[in-house]
Amino acid sequence: MGAYVNQLWLMDAGRFIFGIGGESLSAAQTTYAALWFNDRELNLVFGVQLSFSRVGSTVNMNSMRPLYDAITATTSGYQGLGIALFIASSTCLFSLLCAIVLGYYDWRAGKILNRASMAAGEKVRLVDVKDFPPSFWLICIICVAYYVAIFPFISLGLVFFESKFDMDPDSANAVNSLVYIISAVASPVLGFMIDKSGRNIFWVIGSITITLGSHALLAFTFLNPYVAMVILGLAYSLLAASLWPMVAIIIPGHQLGTAYGVMQSVQNAGLGVVSILCGMIVDSRGYLVLEVFFMSFLCMALIAAVLLFIIDQSRGGGKLNRSAAQRKKDSADAE
Amino acid sequence: MSLSLFPLLVVLALAALVPVECSDGAAIERQVNITYNPDCASSVCQNGSVNLVYVRAVGPHDVIHYVWSTIGAPSVVACRGSLDSELHVFWDKVSNSSNLSGLLSFTGDIYHSFGIALTKLISYSDDGDQASLDGASVNTTKMYVLEDFEWQDFRQTSPDLVSSQQGVFVARAYPPDGQLLNHLNGSLSIKLTVPGKDVRADYLPHLQNTENTTMVDLVLDQLFSNLSSARFAVEAVVAESDMTQELLLVSSKSIDDEYTPGVFTMSEVRTDTLGVLDGGFVQWKPVCYLSDDRNMANATMVKTSGLQQGHLPRSILQALVDDRAFTLKSLNVSFGLRKDGWYLGTNYTAWTFTVGVGAPPYEAVSVLVIAVISVGLGVPVVLIALSCVLIVVRKRQGSSESAQTYESINN
Numbered sequence: 243m244g245a246y247v248n249q250l251w252l253m254d255a256g257r258f259i260f261g262i263g264g265e266s267l268s269a270a271q272t273t274y275a276a277l278w279f280n281d282r283e284l285n286l287v288f289g290v291q292l293s294f295s296r297v298g299s300t301v302n303m304n305s306m307r308p309l310y311d312a313i314t315a316t317t318s319g320y321q322g323l324g325i326a327l328f329i330a331s332s333t334c335l336f337s338l339l340c341a342i343v344l345g346y347y348d349w350r351a352g353k354i355l356n357r358a359s360m361a362a363g364e365k366v367r368l369v370d371v372k373d374f375p376p377s378f379w380l381i382c383i384i385c386v387a388y389y390v391a392i393f394p395f396i397s398l399g400l401v402f403f404e405s406k407f408d409m410d411p412d413s414a415n416a417v418n419s420l421v422y423i424i425s426a427v428a429s430p431v432l433g434f435m436i437d438k439s440g441r442n443i444f445w446v447i448g449s450i451t452i453t454l455g456s457h458a459l460l461a462f463t464f465l466n467p468y469v470a471m472v473i474l475g476l477a478y479s480l481l482a483a484s485l486w487p488m489v490a491i492i493i494p495g496h497q498l499g500t501a502y503g504v505m506q507s508v509q510n511a512g513l514g515v516v517s518i519l520c521g522m523i524v525d526s527r528g529y530l531v532l533e534v535f536f537m538s539f540l541c542m543a544l545i546a547a548v549l550l551f552i553i554d555q556s557r558g559g560g561k562l563n564r565s566a567a568q569r570k571k572d573s574a575d576a577e
Numbered sequence: 578m579s580l581s582l583f584p585l586l587v588v589l590a591l592a593a594l595v596p597v598e599c600s601d602g603a604a605i606e607r608q609v610n611i612t613y614n615p616d617c618a619s620s621v622c623q624n625g626s627v628n629l630v631y632v633r634a635v636g637p638h639d640v641i642h643y644v645w646s647t648i649g650a651p652s653v654v655a656c657r658g659s660l661d662s663e664l665h666v667f668w669d670k671v672s673n674s675s676n677l678s679g680l681l682s683f684t685g686d687i688y689h690s691f692g693i694a695l696t697k698l699i700s701y702s703d704d705g706d707q708a709s710l711d712g713a714s715v716n717t718t719k720m721y722v723l724e725d726f727e728w729q730d731f732r733q734t735s736p737d738l739v740s741s742q743q744g745v746f747v748a749r750a751y752p753p754d755g756q757l758l759n760h761l762n763g764s765l766s767i768k769l770t771v772p773g774k775d776v777r778a779d780y781l782p783h784l785q786n787t788e789n790t791t792m793v794d795l796v797l798d799q800l801f802s803n804l805s806s807a808r809f810a811v812e813a814v815v816a817e818s819d820m821t822q823e824l825l826l827v828s829s830k831s832i833d834d835e836y837t838p839g840v841f842t843m844s845e846v847r848t849d850t851l852g853v854l855d856g857g858f859v860q861w862k863p864v865c866y867l868s869d870d871r872n873m874a875n876a877t878m879v880k881t882s883g884l885q886q887g888h889l890p891r892s893i894l895q896a897l898v899d900d901r902a903f904t905l906k907s908l909n910v911s912f913g914l915r916k917d918g919w920y921l922g923t924n925y926t927a928w929t930f931t932v933g934v935g936a937p938p939y940e941a942v943s944v945l946v947i948a949v950i951s952v953g954l955g956v957p958v959v960l961i962a963l964s965c966v967l968i969v970v971r972k973r974q975g976s977s978e979s980a981q982t983y984e985s986i987n988n
Contacts, residue, residue, distance in 0.1 A: 401873075406834070406841045411916075462832055525873055528838035531946060538953030545957050548964050556971070 248320045265510070267337075269503040274344065276490035276498050278351075284487040285442075289433020292482045296426040300419065302330075374501065377492050377558055380550040382505050385485060386512035387543035388450060391457065391536040392478055393513055394520040396421060402460075402529050407467050417467050424475030425482070432476075433483035440565035442491075443551045445484035450544045452477040454537055461533035488562050606774040607634035607641065607788045611739050613731060619668045625730025627671055629893070630744055631664055634773050636788060641934060642683070643791050645769050647728045647746050649677060649892035650814075653769065653791055654692030655857060656897070657934045661685045670896075680896035690818035691848075691857025693932055694894045695723050695795070697812040698765065699909070700920075702804040708913040710810050710882065717804055719754075724891055726751050726765065734766075743770040756801050761924065763799030770794075775938075781871040782862040782929055783836040785940065790860075790933030796869075797912075797926045806919050809926060810911035814887040815846050816894050817857060817904040823849040824906045826884045828863070833942045839873050840864045844881065845937050846908065858937040861930035865912045867923040878914040879928060 271291070279287045309329065314322035396418055403414035436445055452473060459470040486502075493501040516539075523532050554562045564572070610633045614622040621627045632643035642656045642664050648671060662685030670680040701710060702717035726748040735744035745768040751757045758764065770778075770792045778784050778792060786792055797809055817824055828844045840862050848856035867875040887907035889895055898905070912926045913919065920926060 401839055405839045406832075464830065464832070524838055526838070528834035528836070530833050530942075531835055531949065534946070534950050534953055538957070541954055541957030545960050545964075548961055552964060552968060555968075 265503070265506055267341075269499055269506055272486065272502040273499040274348065276487070276502075277495060278348075283434075283437050284490060285436035285483050286430060286433040288486050289429035289431070289436075289479065289483040292479065293426045293429040296422045296429070300422055300426065374497075374504075375492055375558070377550055377553055377562065378489065378501060380546050380553070381485065381488055382508045383546040384446065384450075384543045384550070385505055385509050387539045387546065388453070388481060388485075389509055390512055390516040391453065391540050391543075392421070392474070394517045395457075395536055397517070398520060398524055398532070403467055406529065407464070409467075417471050420468070420471040421475040421478055424472060425479040428476055428479040429483055432479050436480075436484050438566055440567070440569055441563050442484045442488050443547065443554065443563040445480055446488075447544065447547045447551070449477045449481040449484065450540055450547055452480070454540045454544070457533055457537050457540065461530060461537070491561055492558070604775045605636050605788045607636045609634050609742055609771055609773040611742065611744075611771070613738065615664070615666060617666065617668050619671075621671060622668070625732065626727070628728055628731040628746060629666065630731065630738070630769070631666075632771050632791070633664070634771065634788070635660070639688070641789055642687075643771060644681065644893050644897075645744070645746075645791070646893045647726070647748075647767075648680075649895070650694045650696050650722075650724045650890040651726075651746060651767055652692055652694035652893040653793060653932045654690060654816075654893055654897045655789070655791065655932060655934045656683065656690040656818075657688045657789075658683060659686040659688075662687060675891060677891055677893065677895045681893065689855055689857065689934060690816075690897055691932070691934055692816050692894050692897050693859050694814045694816075694890055694892045695767075695811050696814050696890045696892075696907070697722055698797075699810040699812060699911075700800075700802045700804060700807050701810065703806045703808045703913075703919060706806065706915050706919075708808060708878070708911070708915050708917075709880065710909055710911045719802070719804065721751060721754065721757060725753055742772060743768065745769070756803070758800065760801035761799040763801060763924070764796075765800065766794075766796045766798070768794040768796070777836065778929070781837060781866065781876075782840065782864055784860070784862065784929055784931050785836075785938040786931060787933060787935075787938050789935045790931045790938075792929065792931045794927060794929045797920075798869075799924045800920070802920070806921070808911065808913045808920050810909055812907060812909050813859075814890060814894065814905060814907045815859060815884075816887070816889070816898050817848055818898065819848070819855065820904055822856065822904065824884060824904050825849055826881065826908065831940055833940065833946070835943060835946055836940065837862050837864060839876065843940055844879075846884065846906070847937055856936065857932070857934045859930055859932050860937045861928070865926050865928040867917065868925055869927065871927070875923070877912065877917040880911050882909040882911075884908050 272288075275287045275291060276284065310322070310326045313326050313329075316322075317325060399418045400411070400414050403409045403417050404411060409417065436442065456470045456474040456477065459465050459473075460467060489501050489505060490498060520532060520535070523535055551563065554560060612631050612633075614627065614629055615631045617627075628647045630643075630645040632645070634641040634643065638660070640658050640660055640662055642658060642662070644652075644654050644656075644664070646652055662683050665682045665684065667680055667682065670677060698721040699710070700719045700721070701713035703709075703713065705712065727750040729747045729749045731744060731746060732738075734747045738744045745766050748758065748765040750759070770786075771790075772786045772788075772792070774786075774788050776786050778786065784792060795811070800809065802809075815824060824846060825848075826844070826846050828842055830842050832841070834841050842863055843860065844863050845858050845860040847858035847860075850856050861879070863879040863881070864876050865879045866872075867877055884906040885908065887905040889898065889905060910928070912928060
């Protein structure tokens with residue numbers, strides 16, 4: 243609407259509201275997924291969820307340009323932009339529709355499974371955050387430290403591929419978006435695999451190491467970047483499918499939404515700060531130093547993951563790293 | 578354990594494969610004496626129409642004579658000679674409008690000479706935005722012969738010549754086509770710096786200078802071209818006094834771009850041998866800047882054609898290669914890249930290169946970067962190794978404890 247009436251403050255307000263809504267949506271849907279699929283196909287579900295959002299991003303990136311061009315052929319200037327954005331926001335209506343349907347199913351499931359209502363004793367308070375186990379904070383650290391080595395890298399990657407590997411802008415773009423494309427396909431598959439095998443922490447550690455290797459290939463060798471980026475895409479999917487479900491294992495159901503919200507905001511805050519830093523590093527010291535910077539964050543994530551394993555084994559009873567067979571046994575026992 | 582060894586292996590591999598710059602205590606520094614139009618009594622030297630700068634860089638074992646001049650085509654030559662070698666300029670030869678041989682003469686021994694002359698400024702039309710001189714059609718290409726430019730009085734453009742060891746030649750007019758420089762009040766300038774020691778330039782592209790190099794900045798500022806989508810290029814001629822040595826155009830790639838962010842290549846035209854004392858080179862990074870505020874955002878590419886047979890322009894080079902066997906090659910250097918807005922985008926292009934004798938300096942990963950890598954990757958590796966040890970120890974303890982527990986239950 244801001245674009246249509248050519249008022250910047252209205253656009254900013256719209257973006258602000260979108261930001262609030264988007265993150266809440268993300269936290270809510272992650273919580274729903276955890277509540278419905280805990281102990282069973284949680285990894286697969288997270289994989290599918292990630293895949294759909296990546297496909298969405300890709301479709302968005304590729305379709306907005308032609309859409310805008312088609313509209314501005316007839317309606318020019320900011321009005322054309324406004325119409326394009328209206329069409330884009332119609333997909334939000336579709337999302338709202340899905341949310342309503344989901345809400346109905348959840349209410350129905352609540353009645354069928356006779357879920358204890360939240361009013362009975364388990365109050366939700368923001369202060370609960372201080373009670374979150376240290377394993378949770380380690381998972382947050384892994385999340386931040388890992389994602390800062392992926393997203394800022396992709397946003398600064400184009401020039402890197404063009405100048406170091408002598409690629410033309412179209413190939414550089416293709417290589418850059420490989421990570422998203424691969425994760426769209428691989429996330430469900432890898433999620434399914436992790437469900438079958440369990441042992442989430444090992445997968446997390448493995449994925450961080452693989453990402454380190456991929457960055458090392460890009461920084462220290464001239465090997466075809468397609469190789470490194472494919473590896474990176476696979477590792478990224480692997481991590482997403484194995485890291486997020488771990489929160490559901492250690493946080494009780496009534497605090498799960500808060501937990502995911504906290505994790506999201508820590509991740510976003512970290513990304514925001516580091517993105518600015520990355521720009522400064524590239525401008526002054528170049529891409530090699532930037533890659534080393536990313537690799538040191540990945541090393542931090544690796545340390546956090548190893549620490550998580552140690553703490554989990556000694557204090558948590560090894561809950562986070564159980565194999566799938568053990569998990570089935572545990573949930574059967576609980577029922 | 579292999580997980581934790583990996584980053585360590587990476588660091589070791591890096592340290593082994595990539596040479597490290599170390600500050601060498603034995604680096605030579607040359608004593609630099611700069612004179613403008615040395616020993617010239619003739620009136621042509623007073624009115625600023627003749628510019629010749631003689632730099633005598635004295636080292637412990639030899640002397641390097643640089644001559645920077647815009648007599649004829651603007652050139653820089655570097656000659657390595659014995660400690661007692663001296664340059665004499667025969668100023669009466671300056672008025673010869675076709676041939677400058679005999680202008681320069683050296684006493685003492687000269688071991689080797691190397692020089693570069695900028696012969697032509699080329700402007701071509703690039704409607705297709707290919708930024709390639711090869712694709713330009715002859716009809717829409719203009720050649721401006723650099724011999725015909727008129728230059729401002731060097732003493733006015735370079736007042737700190739001796740103290741800063743830096744001077745700049747500024748072209749003020751191009752008589753065959755007044756529009757080029759006058760229409761937009763533009764200038765073509767060539768700035769020369771001779772540090773006389775190992776020092777890296779403090780502005781992009783941060784080229785490495787040695788005691789044997791002169792650094793040259795070519796700036797095309799507010800030049801006018803009535804061609805559509807105009808781009809500029811220069812033709813240069815490189816001369817080398819030893820006929821037995823070939824001149825090569827070499828582009829080498831590196832993983833390290835810390836001095837010139839975003840540029841991973843180093844280009845040079847050099848003699849075929851890498852022997853330290855013989856030979857010469859012109860070295861540059863294939864990047865030029867579209868603004869005098871140089872940074873990655875307004876960097877664009879420099880492309881070179883291959884080396885072709887050169888033809889000697891009326892210039893100091895002619896005096897240098899005076900009746901000796903020499904190797905002469907020419908190359909075209911074009912500025913710009915697709916989608917950078919053409920020359921018109923900013924009406925400014927600046928390119929930097931170094932000219933020197935001996936072997937060209939090689940870029941090496943700096944100690945700082947190696948240190949950052951070692952700490953950034955090494956510390957975590959150590960921590961991980963320690964934690965793996967901890968885990969193993971704990972597992973051992975755990976299993977020995979449970980064995981005892983079983984014992985006591987049985988009893």
